[in-house]
Amino acid sequence: MIDWQAIIEEHGPAVWQTAYRLLGNHADAADCFQETLVSALNVSRRQHVRNFSALLTRLVTARAIDQLRQRFHRSDCSRSTDDASAVEDEAPCPAEQVQQQELADRVRQLLHQLPAQEAEAFCLRYLNDMSYQEIAGALGISTNAAGVLLHRAKARLRELFELSAKEQERG
Amino acid sequence: MTEKEDIFEKAVESLRREPVPPGPPRELVDATMAKLAERAGSPAEMDTGNHVSQTEWLKPLRSFGRVAAAAVVLIAAGYAVGRWSAPRPPDMEQIRAAIEPAIRQDLLDETRQYVQLSLANGYLQVKDELSEQYRQDLSRVAIQTLAASNTITNELLTQLVESISTAQVKDQRRFAAALEQIELNRLRDRNQLSSAFATFAVQTEDELMQTKKDVAHVLSYALPDSRPAPYDLETPDNSNERIEK
Numbered sequence: 001m002i003d004w005q006a007i008i009e010e011h012g013p014a015v016w017q018t019a020y021r022l023l024g025n026h027a028d029a030a031d032c033f034q035e036t037l038v039s040a041l042n043v044s045r046r047q048h049v050r051n052f053s054a055l056l057t058r059l060v061t062a063r064a065i066d067q068l069r070q071r072f073h074r075s076d077c078s079r080s081t082d083d084a085s086a087v088e089d090e091a092p093c094p095a096e097q098v099q100q101q102e103l104a105d106r107v108r109q110l111l112h113q114l115p116a117q118e119a120e121a122f123c124l125r126y127l128n129d130m131s132y133q134e135i136a137g138a139l140g141i142s143t144n145a146a147g148v149l150l151h152r153a154k155a156r157l158r159e160l161f162e163l164s165a166k167e168q169e170r171g
Numbered sequence: 172m173t174e175k176e177d178i179f180e181k182a183v184e185s186l187r188r189e190p191v192p193p194g195p196p197r198e199l200v201d202a203t204m205a206k207l208a209e210r211a212g213s214p215a216e217m218d219t220g221n222h223v224s225q226t227e228w229l230k231p232l233r234s235f236g237r238v239a240a241a242a243v244v245l246i247a248a249g250y251a252v253g254r255w256s257a258p259r260p261p262d263m264e265q266i267r268a269a270i271e272p273a274i275r276q277d278l279l280d281e282t283r284q285y286v287q288l289s290l291a292n293g294y295l296q297v298k299d300e301l302s303e304q305y306r307q308d309l310s311r312v313a314i315q316t317l318a319a320s321n322t323i324t325n326e327l328l329t330q331l332v333e334s335i336s337t338a339q340v341k342d343q344r345r346f347a348a349a350l351e352q353i354e355l356n357r358l359r360d361r362n363q364l365s366s367a368f369a370t371f372a373v374q375t376e377d378e379l380m381q382t383k384k385d386v387a388h389v390l391s392y393a394l395p396d397s398r399p400a401p402y403d404l405e406t407p408d409n410s411n412e413r414i415e416k
Contacts, residue, residue: 008204012195034199034202037207100189103181103185107182107185144289151292
């Protein structure tokens with residue numbers, strides 16, 4: 001019998017952080033949080049789960065990228081102002097904070113254009129600080145393949161970022 | 172690194188460091204627990220959220236079987252027609268010779284690209300590992316050097332304490348010898364002074380006795396013989412006894 005209360009208390013904050021960081025608003029992060037835990041319940045019914053932390057990290061990343069993809073397909077990328085006020089202000093300068101928020105939003109907009117596995121590998125590496133071995137274990141691929149996947153994801157994301165910057169300059 | 176790459180890295184870092192409100196909220200946890208309890212009562216579902224039974228899986232397989240059988244018949248018919256209508260079989264060696272260089276070149280390019288990517292990733296990993304190893308070695312050498320310097324410092328301090336102790340003992344000995352010499356000198360001077368005083372006293376006594384005799388002698392000339400002397404004169408024997416005392 002799995003103690004889901006204990007699992008949520010132990011891994012819930014990390015799942016919430018990943019969901020909120022990728023989605024950027026409270027409502028979507030809450031949906032993603034619930035979907036992730038329901039998916040984890042389904043996975044635990046099919047197989048024995050040894051590492052709930054890795055499973056939840058991978059599931060929440062995948063769900064968040066799916067939600068990003070759906071959101072930008074609906075062209076609904078508005079950000080709630082209530083959420084911005086809920087976040088504790090740690091930036092020294094408001095202008096710099098706004099600039100950082102814009103850059104983060106641009107990365108969110110571009111992440112959904114990557115193939116799912118590449119986006120997932122990128123988020124696991126650069127947002128969750130997972131090692132190559134951990135990413136390979138989470139995605140079920142070899143370490144070398146994980147490295148190649150990350151290299152491609154970063155190169156493609158950088159290319160998309162430059163393209164969007166050029167478009168912004170033209171616009 | 173160009174400015175655009177800097178901006179990209181900055182954007183990733185911004186997303187990574189974007190402040191996140193503490194969570195999950197209590198009500199979200201409660202709602203999730205309720206949902207999990209509700210799902211725990213229902214039969215297992217697939218990860219996509221749509222439960223598909225085994226019989227439903229078999230339905231498309233059956234229709235696929237029928238389509239596959241029709242396709243096999245069509246392919247067999249097409250092969251037969253083609254075989255009969257074909258002027259002559261193609262020259263496989265010629266085709267192979269034509270496409271082999273292109274295939275080899277494509278394969279070589281793909282292999283080279285894959286190896287370059289693998290090497291690039293391996294280089295990054297090796298760089299990280301070597302940096303970590305270098306830091307660890309540096310820390311270990313620093314600790315060893317510190318321990319060695321501590322040992323040497325302790326040895327030098329011990330030697331210094333020993334030399335100070337030795338010098339103090341030498342000084343004490345010299346001081347004691349000097350005090351002893353002073354005491355000996357004092358005793359010798361005292362003895363010499365005592366003997367000098369004794370000699371001086373004896374000589375003074377003798378001189379005094381001689382003076383008394385002379386005075387008595389002079390008085391014997393001046394006074395009549397019956398008249399007694401104003402005071403008794405001591406004999407030389409008495410004076411000698413006093414000197415001995």
